[in-house]
Amino acid sequence: MPTRPTSAWRFLSNQRSFYFHSRYLMTPSPSDQTLLDQEQVRREKLARLRAAGIDPYPPRVQRTHTIAQVLHQYQAGTLDDDATVALTGRLIARRVMGKLSFGHIEDGTGRIQIMVRRDVLGPERYNQFFKKDLDLGDIIGVQGTMTVTKTGEITCLVHDITLLAKALKPLPDKWHGLSDPELRQRQRYLDLLANPQVRERFRVRARIVRALRDYLDSEGFLEVETPILQPIYGGAAAEPFITYHNYLHQRLYLRISFELYLKRLLVGGYDKVYEIGRDFRNEGISRKHNPEFTQLEFYEAYTDYVGVMNRTEEMVAYVVKEVTGGYTITWQGHEIDFTPPWPRIPLRQAILEASGIDYDQYPDAESLRQAMRARGIDAPSDASRGKLIDKLLSHFVEPTLIQPTFLIDYPLDISPLAKRKPGTKDVVERFEGFVAGMELCNAFTELNDPLDQLERFLEQGRALEAGDKEATPVDMDYINALSYGMPPAGGFGMGIDRFAMILADQDNIREVILFPHLRPETRDEPPTSPS
RNA sequence: GGGCCGGUAGCUCAGUUGGCAGAGCAGCGGACUUUUAAUCCGCGGGUCGCAGGUUCGAUUCCUGCCCGGCUCACCA
Numbered sequence: 001m002p003t004r005p006t007s008a009w010r011f012l013s014n015q016r017s018f019y020f021h022s023r024y025l026m027t028p029s030p031s032d033q034t035l036l037d038q039e040q041v042r043r044e045k046l047a048r049l050r051a052a053g054i055d056p057y058p059p060r061v062q063r064t065h066t067i068a069q070v071l072h073q074y075q076a077g078t079l080d081d082d083a084t085v086a087l088t089g090r091l092i093a094r095r096v097m098g099k100l101s102f103g104h105i106e107d108g109t110g111r112i113q114i115m116v117r118r119d120v121l122g123p124e125r126y127n128q129f130f131k132k133d134l135d136l137g138d139i140i141g142v143q144g145t146m147t148v149t150k151t152g153e154i155t156c157l158v159h160d161i162t163l164l165a166k167a168l169k170p171l172p173d174k175w176h177g178l179s180d181p182e183l184r185q186r187q188r189y190l191d192l193l194a195n196p197q198v199r200e201r202f203r204v205r206a207r208i209v210r211a212l213r214d215y216l217d218s219e220g221f222l223e224v225e226t227p228i229l230q231p232i233y234g235g236a237a238a239e240p241f242i243t244y245h246n247y248l249h250q251r252l253y254l255r256i257s258f259e260l261y262l263k264r265l266l267v268g269g270y271d272k273v274y275e276i277g278r279d280f281r282n283e284g285i286s287r288k289h290n291p292e293f294t295q296l297e298f299y300e301a302y303t304d305y306v307g308v309m310n311r312t313e314e315m316v317a318y319v320v321k322e323v324t325g326g327y328t329i330t331w332q333g334h335e336i337d338f339t340p341p342w343p344r345i346p347l348r349q350a351i352l353e354a355s356g357i358d359y360d361q362y363p364d365a366e367s368l369r370q371a372m373r374a375r376g377i378d379a380p381s382d383a384s385r386g387k388l389i390d391k392l393l394s395h396f397v398e399p400t401l402i403q404p405t406f407l408i409d410y411p412l413d414i415s416p417l418a419k420r421k422p423g424t425k426d427v428v429e430r431f432e433g434f435v436a437g438m439e440l441c442n443a444f445t446e447l448n449d450p451l452d453q454l455e456r457f458l459e460q461g462r463a464l465e466a467g468d469k470e471a472t473p474v475d476m477d478y479i480n481a482l483s484y485g486m487p488p489a490g491g492f493g494m495g496i497d498r499f500a501m502i503l504a505d506q507d508n509i510r511e512v513i514l515f516p517h518l519r520p521e522t523r524d525e526p527p528t529s530p531s
Numbered sequence: 532g533g534g535c536c537g538g539u540a541g542c543u544c545a546g547u548u549g550g551c552a553g554a555g556c557a558g559c560g561g562a563c564u565u566u567u568a569a570u571c572c573g574c575g576g577g578u579c580g581c582a583g584g585u586u587c588g589a590u591u592c593c594u595g596c597c598c599g600g601c602u603c604a605c606c607a
Contacts, residue, residue: 038541041559093568095566098563099564100563101564102565103567113566136558149566149567171541172557173543174557176542182599237607283606284605289607378604
């Protein structure tokens, strides 16, 4: 509901009134005056039911089949014609035609038609309980036998109905569902309840995560869990969320990546590790960014970024096949083909072709900045050469990379954990994978030279002091770990949310995060008393 | 933060070149024993986001603000 009423009465009749009450007045149940007409009616029905000795929220349920099971068994002929089944679900449609009614109920596995006959249920139960006291949205149990209607729909002929949970608020539009974007996110339960395609979308997301685990487990990777609360953050260029441990009097950061912990495990002797979990970055929210997002990182000893590229193709193609059944998908009208191999283009070449700028001809930040500004591109004065290159990438190249593509060989100063490419001064063995105009993953040959790493950390530390909020602090324990010898390795990180966007054909990250970060509702101040 | 678009019934949306506010669904009452967006008859439901201004009269025009979406900037 987009309205922002300010007068008290209007405010209290608004859907948000319950939040308002619970948050500011600590009154869990709004008074009768705050209810919508339809809520008022449902409360009266509730009272009537209670008066008739019916518990509207009974503690136990009788169920013999899920809806999917009963449909399957009936179709397969493994259900006796006169077998009594007990099904449960939300009443989502009701068509009353005199002494005979149809409806649909829906549980987590599917929906099924129910047929309710006055002569079967009994006139009292039919006229009062089924027709009057039940509402769309109520959770009910039905007991009956299976049959097929004239139109051929498998249907439960209802012998009895049990109320399992009374719904006190009306459902959104049964045909259009719920479309108000703010309501859909703030009350995701309503979105899910009203929009089956949204429910399906999060099943797709779950299948993605499971397929990734299947792949990595079968390849001999060990799944691990590393700290979310970290005394020193690192592993990415990002500003962290800061928190505090009261008993240790310790400042802690919510992790921005898992990288430094996972590579410690390579030192410890695990050759293949991965983690799937949440990262937190204290930055803007956009179509492609949420402050907390789900990341997969894996590290593999005795390989390099070429080996990781091969594995990335294999893993992503495997997941796409598992989730969608094929290697080609449609995303926002584009056909995207994940069949390996994917093009591998040097970053320098990609930028040159897209923007006409060959950054190798501008060996320092200042000259590159001039070249960019000469072409009318916004080039901040405080950006390093690497950051300027990154800007060229995201501005000119990234939006054009719809088909899966690797860009390889990145500037060293924005890749402080990646190994230098032999024969170069400021290029590292790093790649990023792009799909659907988005960066999907980022990987490199891991830097395992402790002294080089220390130098890079010190450089980062200087940038941090100089005001680069995305630079990371020096992690001396990580240097210590490397000093015991870390095997040569390749590492990989991928944004699961973005992968889900692609496979679920969505163009906003909010659509694949159940509860995306939203502005707080504090704008709804309690109304001041009328003067 | 800039630009563009939007906020009308519980939901989905029309509409008013300034003159009593509309539909479908949902709700309420009634009819109906094979419907499936059931159908038919009747009824209730609104501070048209908020506040000012112009006007005989503002939901409509103007200004400011709030909220949301898209987009640019910022930001992996």
